[in-house]
Amino acid sequence: MDEDQKNHLKAYGIAFWTLKKGIELDWLLNYKGGSFLIGYNQEIENELKIRGVSYQVLPDAKVNAILLEISNPEVNMDIVKLEKVPKIAVYSPKNKLPWDDAVTMVLTYAEIPYEVIYDEDVIGGKLPTYDWLHLHHEDFTGQYGRFWANYRNAGWYQDDVRLQEATSKKLGFKKVSEMKLGVAQKIRDFCSGGGFLFAMCSGTDSFDIALAAAGLDICESMFDGDGVDQNAPSKLNYSNTFAFQNFNLELNPMDYEFSNIDATNGRRIDRTQDFFTLFDFSAKWDVVPTMLTQNHDKVIKGFMGQTTAFRKSLIKPDVLVMGELKSANEARYIHGEYGKGQWTFYGGHDPEDYQHMVGDPTTDLNLYPNSPGYRLILNNILFPAAKKRKQKT
Numbered sequence: 001m002d003e004d005q006k007n008h009l010k011a012y013g014i015a016f017w018t019l020k021k022g023i024e025l026d027w028l029l030n031y032k033g034g035s036f037l038i039g040y041n042q043e044i045e046n047e048l049k050i051r052g053v054s055y056q057v058l059p060d061a062k063v064n065a066i067l068l069e070i071s072n073p074e075v076n077m078d079i080v081k082l083e084k085v086p087k088i089a090v091y092s093p094k095n096k097l098p099w100d101d102a103v104t105m106v107l108t109y110a111e112i113p114y115e116v117i118y119d120e121d122v123i124g125g126k127l128p129t130y131d132w133l134h135l136h137h138e139d140f141t142g143q144y145g146r147f148w149a150n151y152r153n154a155g156w157y158q159d160d161v162r163l164q165e166a167t168s169k170k171l172g173f174k175k176v177s178e179m180k181l182g183v184a185q186k187i188r189d190f191c192s193g194g195g196f197l198f199a200m201c202s203g204t205d206s207f208d209i210a211l212a213a214a215g216l217d218i219c220e221s222m223f224d225g226d227g228v229d230q231n232a233p234s235k236l237n238y239s240n241t242f243a244f245q246n247f248n249l250e251l252n253p254m255d256y257e258f259s260n261i262d263a264t265n266g267r268r269i270d271r272t273q274d275f276f277t278l279f280d281f282s283a284k285w286d287v288v289p290t291m292l293t294q295n296h297d298k299v300i301k302g303f304m305g306q307t308t309a310f311r312k313s314l315i316k317p318d319v320l321v322m323g324e325l326k327s328a329n330e331a332r333y334i335h336g337e338y339g340k341g342q343w344t345f346y347g348g349h350d351p352e353d354y355q356h357m358v359g360d361p362t363t364d365l366n367l368y369p370n371s372p373g374y375r376l377i378l379n380n381i382l383f384p385a386a387k388k389r390k391q392k393t
Contacts, residue, residue, distance in 0.1 A: 001033035002296050006054045007369040011036065012378040013110035014053050018044060019085045019385055027291065027382070029283040030077040031070055034294030034379075037063070037079075051111070052369075078283035080291060086196075086384035088114040089130040091122070091138065091187075091203075095163055097156060100362045101136040102200060102350045106374045109365040112381060122183045123171050127190040131384045135203030137306065137349060140184045140210035141258060142177025143223045145202065145306070149254045151358065152222075175224045177217075184210040188242075192339030198380045201305035204345040205261040208241040209249070220253040238316075242338055243345055247314045256306065262347075263330050264308040271354060274302030276309075276325045276332040291386065292335060292344060292379050293322050297372040302332070305349030305356070310334065323376075333376060344380050351377075 001008060015036050018025050023044070026037040038044055040057060048055045058066075070077040090104055094116065107114050114134075117126060127133065139145040144161055151157040168179035184207055191197045199207060209218075216232040217224070228251055229235075238245040250257045257265055278298045281289040300323065302308075309330035315321065316336075323333030332347045350356045351373025353363050368374065 001035045001294070003033075004054060005033070005296070005370065007052050008033075008296065008375055009106060009110050009365065009369055009371065009378065010051045011053045012375075012382060013112050014044070014048060014051060015082065015382060016085070016110070016112045016385075017047060019082060024081055024083045027080045027082055027294075027386070028066070028070060028077065029080060029287070029290050029294060031066065033296035037066075073284070076280070076283050078287060078290070080287060080386045082382060082385040084131075084385050086131040086381070087129070088112070088132045088134070088381065089117045089127070090114050090134045090136075091118065091183075092116050092136065093160070093163075094118055095160065097160065099137060099356065099358055099360070100350065102363075102374070103134045103136055103198070103377055105363060105365060106377050107381070110378060112378075119167055119179060119183050120171065122186045123179070125186075127186055127195070128193065130190075130195070132196045132198065132381065133187065133190060135187070135197070135199040135207060137201045138203040138206065139258075140180045140203075140206045141213070142175060142180045142210075142219050143253070143258070144176075146253070146256050146258065147358075148222055149256070175219075177219045177224055181210050181214055185214070188240075188338070191242075191341035191343055194340040196341060196380070196384045197338075197343035198346070198377070199343070200346045200377075201349045202258070202307045204310070204347065205244065205307050206258055208244045208261070209247075209258055211240040211242075212236040212238055212247075213249075214240060218249060218251070220251070222253060241316070242336060242343055243316060243319050243334060244310070244314050245316050261310060261314055262307040263311050263328065264304065264306070267308070267328070269302070269325070269328060271302075274325070274354075275299050276302055276323045276330070278323045278333070279321070281322075287386075288342070288383070289320055289322055289335060291383055292376070293333075294379050295372050295375050296370070300332075300373050300376070301351070301354075303348040303351050303354050303356075303373065305347065307347055309347045310345070342383075346376060 173179040217229040283290045319336045321331045352368045
């Protein structure tokens with residue numbers, strides 16, 4: 001999985017396909033970009049050829065030498081056994097909206113199966129049947145993505161409002177904002193019970209904002225029919241959030257931002273200088289962040305979104321920053337635990353489309369089979385497949 005790999009993204013699909021066949025495999029952390037080791041199988045080799053994934057067939061002596069090298073306590077490598085096929089859900093509207101979703105695109109490209117669920121499924125209690133949940137360009141505050149200022153007359157926007165309002169009424173909620181809060185709380189409980197949560201773009205900060213504003217009205221009249229509670233910003237409960245604290249709400253409905261968590265406004269970073277760096281972790285001791293940062297490149301091209309990057313000053317102290325643009329004091333890739341579960345937030349919309357706009361064409365991943373930005377997404381997909389280790393005492 002280093003620079004010699006012709007298709008990094010489909011390699012993850014091979015790992016997933018192998019697990020579905022009931023065959024365990026090893027993830028060699030920090031060995032040649034986070035390579036996979038699988039016992040030889042003709043069917044697997046055939047699949048590697050079909051999907052265009054680079055591989056090597058190694059004699060037992062070479063394999064033993066690799067394992068011995070990795071076991072050296074002086075070497076920052078480790079072995080994680082992948083043994084479970086994670087059941088994947090993507091929280092996404094069933095109606096078509098004029099933007100794409102990086103996670104569903106890369107899952108489809110890598111040939112990793114997933115199921116799409118939305119508000120009715122979540123409120124109906126379906127979440128606990130999955131291991132891994134993805135949130136992408138979503139608005140859990142009930143403000144329809146803050147698209148009102150620019151797109152309130154667009155057919156897709158009006159259709160989405162009608163559908164959301166009808167769904168909230170059907171599920172017994174008075175407002176869409178109350179339904180979205182209910183969904184956010186169900187997702188919180190899913191994670192608390194041991195689920196894995198991965199969010200990108202506005203699925204990150206709007207989720208935390210909704211949890212912090214539980215019981216408060218932060219939606220102006222064009223969103224929910226009545227005015228906003230002007231005192232809401234001073235009543236936010238940051239103990240309810242996963243990642244962020246002490247943030248200020250943006251109550252102006254004409255502004256595209258939900259709060260000052262996102263660093264998009266005011267960024268003065270030229271595209272040619274917009275990169276973030278992944279941290280190095282101890283593979284033998286910090287296994288989880290090491291898995292989540294496996295890559296053939298530690299410097300990742302930046303990319304924008306409604307939520308591009310997180311202001312480090314507003315991140316809770318127990319949250320682990322795994323990728324940052326230090327010069328701008330921005331975090332791009334963060335991780336934490338909640339209850340028995342774990343979560344990862346990744347800023348930006350599409351790792352291979354610097355500034356994806358509403359209505360832009362979908363990215364063709366056939367052009368980016370070695371994308372290090374997309375690899376970070378797929379690291380999270382395989383993370384729940386890892387065998388749980390006994391805690392050191």
